[in-house]
Amino acid sequence: QRTDVMRLLPLVLFACAAYGAPTYRALITGFLTFKNYTVNPSQAVAEALDGKCMDAEVPDFGRFTICYESWILPVDRTGSTTVQNYLLENGTRWDLIMHMGLANSSQGLRLETIAANILAENDTDGNTFILKGGPNLFPITADLSYMSLAEMLSTLKINCDESWSRDAGTYYCNETLYRTLSVIRGKRMKPASRKRGLLPAMFVHLPNEADTTVDRDVELVHKIGAALVAPSMLDV
Secondary structure, X not given: OHHHHHHHHHHHXXXXXXXXXXXXXXXXXXXXXXXXXXXXXXXXXXXXXXXXEEEEEEOOOEEEEEEEEEEEEOOOHHHHHHHHHHHHHHOOOOOEEXXXXXOOXXXXXXXXXXXXXXXXXXXXXXXXXXXOOOOOEEEOOOOOOOOOHHHHHHHHOOOOOEEEEOOOOOOHHHHHHHHHHHHHHHHOOOOOOOOOXXXXXXXXXXXXXXXXXXXXXXXXXXXXXHHHHHHHHOOO
């Protein structure tokens, strides 16, 4: 079923372009459940978005369409290196990469703005760094100029706290983001559809499932995606 959806995606993109609506592609990743957590909202949201093309509108940019491709990652070293390895071997076919997860200590919505060079679990040599000799911190490559979290939550009637976070933790959420950013920055990767700026990438910690629903989270992630894609639409 997933293969059939992905075969149809190029036809959808062509149809949107033919009617004059700019169309962009986004990779969304969610994690499987882990430790004592029996539900991971990032998995449910990623699965709900997979293969969907959704209209968006951002002030100053007008209407456009985002088509989503979703990957579900295990919460381990294999999961943290999946996107990194794909980018190294194939480059990008996306205009946005948004990693998602559930933090065991987070309350509400958190947008991570920095990733630290810290392995989630030490390797067999006792190394504690994701990238030996690499920067201690990598800032995200997404332009946040058009992001209004409070407005998004209010519009969708999601009752939870929101915050910009400088600490993605020391587990696989942080490691996954750091690895993705290291490739984008190291290779100076551009969005697939544009020649301007770096490929936007960031990490979103979703609200606990008790505070919202999958449908509302899907709309929330789409609004965040639209705000991140919009600035790269500018030609220079």
